Amino acid sequence: KLGLSASKQENFSEWYSELVVSSELISYYDVSGCYILRPWAYAMWEVVQSFFDGKIKAMGVQNAYFPLFITEDVLNTEKDHVEGFAPEVAWVTRCGNAEMDKPIAIRPTSETVMYPYFAQWIRSHRDLPLRLNQWTNVVRWEFKYPTPFIRSREFLWQEGHTAFANQEEANQEVLDILELYRRVYEEILAVPVTKGRKSKKEQFAGAAYTTTVEAFIPETGKGIQGATSHHLGQNFSKMFGIEFEDEERNKVHAWQNSWGLTTRSLGVMIMTHSDNKGLVLPPKAAPKQIVLIPIPNSKTSDEVISEICNKIDTFKRQLEDAGVRVVTDMRLNYTPGWKYNHWELRGVPLRLELGPKDIENKGVVVVRRDTGVKETVSWDDVAARVPQLLDQMQAEMLANATAKYQACIEKVTTWDAFMTALDNKHMVLAPWADEEEVEEDVKKRSVTPDAMGAKTLCIPFNQPELPEGTLCFASGKPAKNWALWGRSY
Numbered sequence: 001k002l003g004l005s006a007s008k009q010e011n012f013s014e015w016y017s018e019l020v021v022s023s024e025l026i027s028y029y030d031v032s033g034c035y036i037l038r039p040w041a042y043a044m045w046e047v048v049q050s051f052f053d054g055k056i057k058a059m060g061v062q063n064a065y066f067p068l069f070i071t072e073d074v075l076n077t078e079k080d081h082v083e084g085f086a087p088e089v090a091w092v093t094r095c096g097n098a099e100m101d102k103p104i105a106i107r108p109t110s111e112t113v114m115y116p117y118f119a120q121w122i123r124s125h126r127d128l129p130l131r132l133n134q135w136t137n138v139v140r141w142e143f144k145y146p147t148p149f150i151r152s153r154e155f156l157w158q159e160g161h162t163a164f165a166n167q168e169e170a171n172q173e174v175l176d177i178l179e180l181y182r183r184v185y186e187e188i189l190a191v192p193v194t195k196g197r198k199s200k201k202e203q204f205a206g207a208a209y210t211t212t213v214e215a216f217i218p219e220t221g222k223g224i225q226g227a228t229s230h231h232l233g234q235n236f237s238k239m240f241g242i243e244f245e246d247e248e249r250n251k252v253h254a255w256q257n258s259w260g261l262t263t264r265s266l267g268v269m270i271m272t273h274s275d276n277k278g279l280v281l282p283p284k285a286a287p288k289q290i291v292l293i294p295i296p297n298s299k300t301s302d303e304v305i306s307e308i309c310n311k312i313d314t315f316k317r318q319l320e321d322a323g324v325r326v327v328t329d330m331r332l333n334y335t336p337g338w339k340y341n342h343w344e345l346r347g348v349p350l351r352l353e354l355g356p357k358d359i360e361n362k363g364v365v366v367v368r369r370d371t372g373v374k375e376t377v378s379w380d381d382v383a384a385r386v387p388q389l390l391d392q393m394q395a396e397m398l399a400n401a402t403a404k405y406q407a408c409i410e411k412v413t414t415w416d417a418f419m420t421a422l423d424n425k426h427m428v429l430a431p432w433a434d435e436e437e438v439e440e441d442v443k444k445r446s447v448t449p450d451a452m453g454a455k456t457l458c459i460p461f462n463q464p465e466l467p468e469g470t471l472c473f474a475s476g477k478p479a480k481n482w483a484l485w486g487r488s489y
């Protein structure tokens, strides 16, 4: 069948589920909430990994690998946080036919795995900063409705864990990493995000503060956390005894950060750009950026067909030399229309068509996947024009998504306007008292028969003016700052 049967506008969740399977990104798996990442999806994760990995290495972060398993005692070092998460911890209780005398947890995150060893390795200020990252999987036995990439019981991520001799360096790294997350979203995935701080209620309980990049899915009207960068203060170094001797030989607890980005980022990109014909991939994230398709017709002679195929090979070489990721589709037993549909479904950004009349005119036809716009390019210009077109597409896809994102933000100061904005499936920028009980109250009061309550997505770093005497939209108390609110994943 051509294209998808469900429509993004009419039935978003059906459209998304059909899309990720028919574009060969995902296969559903025997264990509920787990998915197979097929090569087309994994290649996108590798694009994100190679960008982020290169940047953190340039900052002096080193990759390492820590064990998957955590003993109960060690997991409970972080008791007061973990108990909130306890229902989602997966345990190994048996091997073979023998029950284990002590169950072993599968890592849901690695603080408790790593930090006892940080304590061993860090003795002197000369051992700092210690900056480690690992690219791994984690398991969280979520009970909320699973969604490919967005919410699964096992997912891939990177988790960075760093320790510094002073808070200033740690605070700076939090923001450096958050900027890298923004770049992953905006420069590679062409997805706009808002940088901000999480509220007391929404932050990681173990952190001193949590910063975040927040994305948004207009079709569902729900915000979604894109990635997170926490400053942990000395909370964990006191819990795990991570102390160092400073220059004056005083014993000081280290200042720590932790930060994470997951395969959810791919889901946000897919939801943002794809359409009813299938995936639409920003060139920077696309496993293949152009597909070269010969289009001989029934009257084309054998020697013209071989001319066409040789020319395709030439363009493949030229474009690869220009750093473009190329795929060719030489299956002459399939019609051009069938092949166009096949590659449109997979979201390849550009298609190059080469037929008999193109041989005569020494030209090719290049078609954009995002807009469908066609243009004729002469043979000598292909190697220069294609990279240009890809850059143009990348910029336009981000610009379009950003315009849509901004149009989904309503700035309000009253409760009624707040509720109207939520009913419009928008995010809401509103002045508030910045108190946990106000957030609890808003969550309860904004529940409707067919929609969950709203929470704060973040307190944007970029704050609008807050005139003296401005009141909290929900409590009437003096407003402290503007928060971005929304329903969320």
Ligand SMILES: O=C1CCCN[C@@H]1CCCn1cnc2cc(F)c(F)cc2c1=O
Pocket (backbone or CB within 6 Å): 081, 082, 085, 086, 088, 089, 108, 109, 110, 111, 140, 158, 159, 160, 204, 228, 230, 258, 259, 260
């Ligand atoms: O968010 C990050 C970035 C990467 C490193 N970790 C931090 C904090 C993770 C917060 N968190 C998040 N989820 C959890 C789920 C659990 F089952 C559990 F036992 C613990 C946690 C948990 O601590």
Ligand SMILES: [Mg+2]
Pocket (backbone or CB within 6 Å): 140
């Ligand atoms: Mg969670």
